Amino acid sequence: MAGKKLQGQCLRIVSPVSPAGLYCCYGVIIVLTGAVIALSVALSLSVRKSEDVSIKNTHGTCPRNWIGFGSKCFYFSEDISNWTFSQNFCMKLKAQLARFDNMEELNFLRRYKGTFDYWIGLHRESPQHPWRWMDNTEYNSSVPIRGVEDYAYLNNNGISGARIYADRRWICSKPNSYILQCQIPFASS
Numbered sequence: 001m002a003g004k005k006l007q008g009q010c011l012r013i014v015s016p017v018s019p020a021g022l023y024c025c026y027g028v029i030i031v032l033t034g035a036v037i038a039l040s041v042a043l044s045l046s047v048r049k050s051e052d053v054s055i056k057n058t059h060g061t062c063p064r065n066w067i068g069f070g071s072k073c074f075y076f077s078e079d080i081s082n083w084t085f086s087q088n089f090c091m092k093l094k095a096q097l098a099r100f101d102n103m104e105e106l107n108f109l110r111r112y113k114g115t116f117d118y119w120i121g122l123h124r125e126s127p128q129h130p131w132r133w134m135d136n137t138e139y140n141s142s143v144p145i146r147g148v149e150d151y152a153y154l155n156n157n158g159i160s161g162a163r164i165y166a167d168r169r170w171i172c173s174k175p176n177s178y179i180l181q182c183q184i185p186f187a188s189s
């Protein structure tokens with residue numbers, strides 16, 4: 001008799017089942033589950049959103065085999081050829097031999113070129129003429145071009161001039177189409 005009474009008391013202590021407490025527990029579980037679901041949905045949405053953005057800013061808007069950097073897409077050839085062929089190759093892809101407009105872009109090209117030399121889009125009529133980009137704008141000579149020849153290429157020491165018929169790799173560049181699209185509404189206003 002006494003043993004049974006004790007057992008009953010223990011049971012009551014171990015599981016104090018009051019309906020109010022139970023509902024409270026269920027409530028907390030439901031709220032927590034809801035919060036976890038909401039959080040994971042929000043997280044997956046924000047991950048997808050940032051993926052969209054990064055795709056647009058890098059590979060998405062540059063053609064396959066081109067590399068996006070800043071506001072431009074760059075193509076690094078694996079073939080080698082002379083300067084004229086290289087420029088024609090770029091023009092067929094609606095681009096030009098590469099142009100850099102700030103030190104970040106030049107540093108990117110120098111980093112990415114590895115150990116190879118590449119033609120870029122600078123030339124001059126003669127050593128008495130200024131260096132010009134492919135669109136005929138004058139080069140501001142911020143980075144000096146070594147040598148006495150008239151067609152520029154990027155090498156391990158910086159930029160040098162060479163003769164037009166030398167064969168080497170080349171870099172094309174063109175504006176990033178996504179950035180171009182974004183700028184059109186502003187440009188036309």
Ligand SMILES: *[C@@H]1O[C@H](CO)[C@@H](O)[C@H](O)[C@H]1NC(C)=O
Nearest residue numbers: 100101102103106140141142
């Ligand atoms: C000259 O060109 C370099 C690289 O293209 C650029 O960083 C620099 O701001 C330019 N300087 C001027 C005065 O335009």
Ligand SMILES: *[C@@H]1O[C@H](CO)[C@@H](O)[C@H](O)[C@H]1NC(C)=O
Nearest residue numbers: 081082083084085164165166
């Ligand atoms: C450049 O290379 C192309 C194709 O190999 C060739 O037809 C052309 O004569 C070369 N031009 C110069 C200036 O060397």
